[in-house]
Amino acid sequence: MLLIEAYVATQTLNEGLDAIHDMIERFWKDVASFHQLPSESWRHLFTTALAEVAANGLRHAYPPDATERPLWVRLRLFPDRVEALVIDQGAPYEPISFAPDAPGNETDIAKLPESGYGLFIARSALDSLHYRRTRSGYNCWRLVKKK
């Protein structure tokens, strides 16, 4: 049973991140009006994961000089979970960029990587993260976090 749903569609990098943060803030407010909010840590983990997946789409899916970077996000609250769908129209995602390990496991600071944590963060913060490329040329990410 779907309880609450929210959508946002964005076109550019700057506007995209602002819109997604605004959307999720409003979403938690809506949730709080009708249902019990998940804990603060839970919400931070979900928001952080969503921001990472969206940033990934906004930055990597489109060429560096692209001025238009269409991205759609749908958020859904169910009794037992929150789901997000993040869709972009860019190049197919290359699974090789999946970070294998927690960055903090590296003890030699000089060797600590400065990037590539995004999807590690998203996967660790969620119960599931699925990617699929549609035949019509969209990248679709489905994020699920159980309550």
Next chain:
Amino acid sequence: MALQSEPGDDGITVVRMDGRLDLLTAPEVKQQLAELIASGHRQLIFDLDRVSFVDSSGLGALISGLKAARQAGGDLRIARANHQVRTLLNLTMLERILRPYETIEEARAGYSQIAAD
């Protein structure tokens, strides 16, 4: 300028910023930290009080600053991180490397300890 810096008499420079330390702001923050360290501000405290959100790019900028400061014989410490930032540091196990200090004074006290040693 994303960062405001405030050098102290004790050789410790406190840096501050407003808003999100993310994909959009991280490159400039990284560059400004590198410039500060190159100009001799090797002991840094990053005051995160007015930082609302940090993502993986933001973490990358902090790690880059930490590495540059350590290489120059100094350090970069973070203070007054909000709940989201602490959750992120915990998730990535980076809190052992970037320990979040409760207050600026606590982060500063750690530096005097090193000087005293």
